[in-house]
Amino acid sequence: MPLGNAGIGPGIGNSDPARQLQLMVRSGLSFSGNESHVIFKNEKGKSFKDISSISGLDLKDDGRAVCFSDWDQDGDLDVWISNRNGPQIRYLKNNHGNRNNSLTLKLIGQKCNSDAIGARVILKTDDGLTQTRTINAGSGFLSQSTKFLHFGLGEFDKANELTIYWPGFKPQTIAGLSAGHYSIRQELEPAPFQIRSRDTKRASPIRKPDDRTLLAQILPVSSIFELSENDIQKPSLLSITRDECEKCQNQLKEWNEAPPEGVEIKIQNIDKLKITKPGLLELFQITYDHFFDIFSRAIPTPVSFLIDTNGNLRSIYRGQIRPETLSKDIQMIESGGYDGRNLSLPFPGIWSSESNPSARPLNFVEDLVDAGKISMAEKYISDVRETLVKDGLFPMLLKRIESIKKERRP
Numbered sequence: 001m002p003l004g005n006a007g008i009g010p011g012i013g014n015s016d017p018a019r020q021l022q023l024m025v026r027s028g029l030s031f032s033g034n035e036s037h038v039i040f041k042n043e044k045g046k047s048f049k050d051i052s053s054i055s056g057l058d059l060k061d062d063g064r065a066v067c068f069s070d071w072d073q074d075g076d077l078d079v080w081i082s083n084r085n086g087p088q089i090r091y092l093k094n095n096h097g098n099r100n101n102s103l104t105l106k107l108i109g110q111k112c113n114s115d116a117i118g119a120r121v122i123l124k125t126d127d128g129l130t131q132t133r134t135i136n137a138g139s140g141f142l143s144q145s146t147k148f149l150h151f152g153l154g155e156f157d158k159a160n161e162l163t164i165y166w167p168g169f170k171p172q173t174i175a176g177l178s179a180g181h182y183s184i185r186q187e188l189e190p191a192p193f194q195i196r197s198r199d200t201k202r203a204s205p206i207r208k209p210d211d212r213t214l215l216a217q218i219l220p221v222s223s224i225f226e227l228s229e230n231d232i233q234k235p236s237l238l239s240i241t242r243d244e245c246e247k248c249q250n251q252l253k254e255w256n257e258a259p260p261e262g263v264e265i266k267i268q269n270i271d272k273l274k275i276t277k278p279g280l281l282e283l284f285q286i287t288y289d290h291f292f293d294i295f296s297r298a299i300p301t302p303v304s305f306l307i308d309t310n311g312n313l314r315s316i317y318r319g320q321i322r323p324e325t326l327s328k329d330i331q332m333i334e335s336g337g338y339d340g341r342n343l344s345l346p347f348p349g350i351w352s353s354e355s356n357p358s359a360r361p362l363n364f365v366e367d368l369v370d371a372g373k374i375s376m377a378e379k380y381i382s383d384v385r386e387t388l389v390k391d392g393l394f395p396m397l398l399k400r401i402e403s404i405k406k407e408r409r410p
Contacts, residue, residue, distance in 0.1 A: 065140025073195045101153040101179035110186035118167035124160045210325045211318040216344035222311030223383045239304040242270040248302045251320045362391045
């Protein structure tokens with residue numbers, strides 16, 4: 001079942017099952033229902049306690065998988081969670097400050113597979129408790145935990161006994177292995193290796209790349225964003241901010257101190273729009289949802305729309321924008337000599353089709369109709385009719401609009 005704007009055809013009693021399904025999915029619903037994050041505490045093998053809420057992992061996500069790794073190399077396990085909805089990836093850093101001892105093993109197969117996939121390790125401590133770890137080739141939906149095996153030793157400074165069950169070969173037993181990090185080659189003795197200490201001073205964080213989406217399919221938006229011909233004498237950057245937003249304030253400060261060249265900056269404040277122009281704010285939301293295939297989730301701020309001199313939306317930026325990124329994008333758009341199809345993607349690939357599909361403003365009109373914006377949809381149709389009439393589904397869209405208007409008449 002395609003989830004794009006494909007459900008124009010009417011069903012029973014003018015219903016539209018395909019579109020209804022599409023709207024449910026884009027609104028955040030799921031075929032399998034919401035799968036909450038759950039974490040249980042092992043009560044020394046006697047029972048488990050649900051500590052999801054107090055752990056901080058009880059988030060309002062539709063989860064799909066969890067995996068573990070010592071990502072920051074400080075000796076404890078951090079958590080990665082993948083979700084069906086956004087944020088699709090969460091990194092939860094373990095900064096508990098626990099000073100208990102631990103043992104981390106990297107197994108290397110000599111006769112079995114080199115990654116030791118399938119190997120099982122049983123560790124015993126002096127208190128008689130055992131822990132079991134297995135190296136797996138996957139940790140859930142599209143996820144993979146580290147292949148390093150991590151054991152908590154508590155106050156003990158060594159493992160009483162360690163038994164490695166290499167896949168397809170005889171077990172290997174190691175006694176009295178001290179806390180630390182070791183690589184173990186099949187049938188050989190453990191070799192210690194160093195990781196960064198949890199007390200090591202961390203380097204300053206590197207600023208992330210701009211979260212920007214160059215659009216492969218441009219969309220006319222001048223009438224939607226209430227831009228006149230005078231407003232687009234040169235490229236415009238329409239930036240949406242809010243009062244309680246640190247990134248918004250930092251971005252505005254940057255622009256006040258060093259205004260970007262070659263572009264007209266236009267600021268729209270969400271808090272003010274809610275009072276003065278709630279309809280325009282809703283149109284910004286519909287436009288944002290149209291490109292990111294979601295509904296009913298608040299626009300992240302700051303978010304900025306780059307509009308060319310023809311009134312077409314060409315790029316969307318989420319978060320702060322580097323001046324050099326904005327300048328480069330404007331130059332590429334004005335020159336017309338850039339590969340928008342490939343630049344619109346986060347990674348390279350091989351295309352199954354030769355040409356870039358042309359923009360379909362009809363899909364955007366459908367989003368306006370779905371949101372109940374019939375008058376705006378008709379105005380938009382009037383503005384871009386030359387493009388819409390080339391679309392084979394345009395007559396069906398007009399019939400749908402007429403049908404809705406007829407139902408609304410008293």
